[in-house]
Amino acid sequence: MEPDFGLGERRLVFRPLLGDGIFTQDGQAWSHSRALLRPAFFIQEQILSVIARAADDLIDQLQPGTCVDLQPLLFSFTLKTTLFMLFGSDDATFSDSKSASAFASAFDEAQDYLARRGRLGPLYWLIDGPHFRKQCAVVHKYIDDIVAKAIVTAAAPGGDKTVYTILGGLVKETTSPRILREQCLNVLLAGRDTTACLLSWAFRLLTRHPVVLDKVKDEISRTCGKSTPSRPELKRMTYLNAVLKEVLRLYPSVPVNARTAIRTTSLPVGGGADGKMPILVRKGESVGYCPYAMHRRQDIFGHDSRSFRPERWLEDGGRLAQTVGYGYLPFNAGPRTCLGQEFALLEAGYLIVRILQKHPVMDVPADEASEAIGDEIQKLTLVLAPAGGCRVQLA
Numbered sequence: 001m002e003p004d005f006g007l008g009e010r011r012l013v014f015r016p017l018l019g020d021g022i023f024t025q026d027g028q029a030w031s032h033s034r035a036l037l038r039p040a041f042f043i044q045e046q047i048l049s050v051i052a053r054a055a056d057d058l059i060d061q062l063q064p065g066t067c068v069d070l071q072p073l074l075f076s077f078t079l080k081t082t083l084f085m086l087f088g089s090d091d092a093t094f095s096d097s098k099s100a101s102a103f104a105s106a107f108d109e110a111q112d113y114l115a116r117r118g119r120l121g122p123l124y125w126l127i128d129g130p131h132f133r134k135q136c137a138v139v140h141k142y143i144d145d146i147v148a149k150a151i152v153t154a155a156a157p158g159g160d161k162t163v164y165t166i167l168g169g170l171v172k173e174t175t176s177p178r179i180l181r182e183q184c185l186n187v188l189l190a191g192r193d194t195t196a197c198l199l200s201w202a203f204r205l206l207t208r209h210p211v212v213l214d215k216v217k218d219e220i221s222r223t224c225g226k227s228t229p230s231r232p233e234l235k236r237m238t239y240l241n242a243v244l245k246e247v248l249r250l251y252p253s254v255p256v257n258a259r260t261a262i263r264t265t266s267l268p269v270g271g272g273a274d275g276k277m278p279i280l281v282r283k284g285e286s287v288g289y290c291p292y293a294m295h296r297r298q299d300i301f302g303h304d305s306r307s308f309r310p311e312r313w314l315e316d317g318g319r320l321a322q323t324v325g326y327g328y329l330p331f332n333a334g335p336r337t338c339l340g341q342e343f344a345l346l347e348a349g350y351l352i353v354r355i356l357q358k359h360p361v362m363d364v365p366a367d368e369a370s371e372a373i374g375d376e377i378q379k380l381t382l383v384l385a386p387a388g389g390c391r392v393q394l395a
């Protein structure tokens with residue numbers, strides 16, 4: 001059956017940066033992209049070694065006894081791991097830090113424009129101009145160069161054919177540089193900032209909740225000690241997984257979202273005087289939804305819904321997770337549910353374990369104001385980040 005809702009103006013809003021890809025397409029084009037990309041999301045063993053390498057790069061930059069803002073390091077970590085999923089192991093990609101950082105800042109700026117365009121609805125085109133277009137051009141050039149190199153490497157005899165990369169899957173269908181760039185950029189946008197924000201909020205919350213931090217460290221000691229964690233070990237860390245769930249509850253990386261009616265339809269509740277009757281949605285009207293607000297509802301999560309309490313996910317044999325349904329939506333749900341969920345939780349869990357193994361004692365810096373959850377200044381672009389970064393004091 002044809003769906004009643006689509007992405008509305010998103011394609012036009014995002015087009016200058018992202019063009020056509022899974023994140024901007026609807027209908028047949030979207031199904032095709034999803035089928036093409038899906039195989040790359042079955043977690044391959046090689047991925048842990050890449051995550052490990054990117055984690056080591058980050059940890060090398062942490063000096064004991066200093067105060068450090070983890071946030072830019074976390075964005076660079078998820079950039080590396082997502083580039084690996086896209087293009088496979090490419091040392092040049094990882095080591096050319098100058099062009100990588102020019103790319104990262106252009107990508108950030110261009111995304112700010114996309115977020116502001118999105119907020120203007122049908123007037124999105126008012127936010128444009130040469131500066132925006134220049135940032136898009138820097139991003140395009142960086143990805144075009146990697147795509148060109150990766151195509152040559154993939155075709156070379158003796159190249160590593162054992163890793164299924166997103167680009168490898170795409171080149172079986174097309175060698176059009178523009179299509180390849182656009183599909184890859186869509187995944188990069190979906191994968192880099194979302195996971196970096198999860199990690200930023202996680203370290204902020206852990207340093208502000210030392211009892212939770214201690215429990216995570218205990219679990220690490222019991223499960224893998226000082227060794228690098230394996231995938232089964234990471235899966236077994238139920239407390240760490242509850243921490244990640246709880247971070248995404250309070251700070252869902254995609255805190256607001258919307259769909260637009262393709263035809264006149266209705267939603268089952270929201271109408272009538274008490275809001276319990278169906279409500280009409282006319283063709284072309286948009287329905288916004290806000291996981292950030294939903295995840296703080298007391299009727300779903302209890303009177304302490306604004307507290308950071310990972311235990312809520314473990315109580316009563318994990319009843320909350322079984323019953324919460326669409327009340328908890330960090331990765332969306334339905335046919336457009338996030339393709340990268342397993343990968344994101346794997347890399348986030350791995351990095352937290354490795355950082356805490358090397359730096360078990362970390363604190364909120366003495367000069368940081370203590371604020372209640374939700375009172376801190378937040379930065380909303382397409383994703384939600386702490387505006388003040390993620391500063392931690394290392395022992």
Ligand code: HEM
Nearest residue numbers: 022190191194195198253254330331332336338339340344
């Ligand atoms: C904590 C990390 C992550 C969160 C919270 C997250 C969340 C989401 C959400 C809410 C959507 C739905 C967007 C929409 O349809 O409007 C989505 C879609 C998507 N995500 Fe993630 N994501 C995360 C990590 C990743 C990673 C690491 C990747 C890839 C490397 C990825 C790839 C995708 C893709 C390809 C889609 C589009 C699915 C489709 O439209 O069919 N995500 N994600």
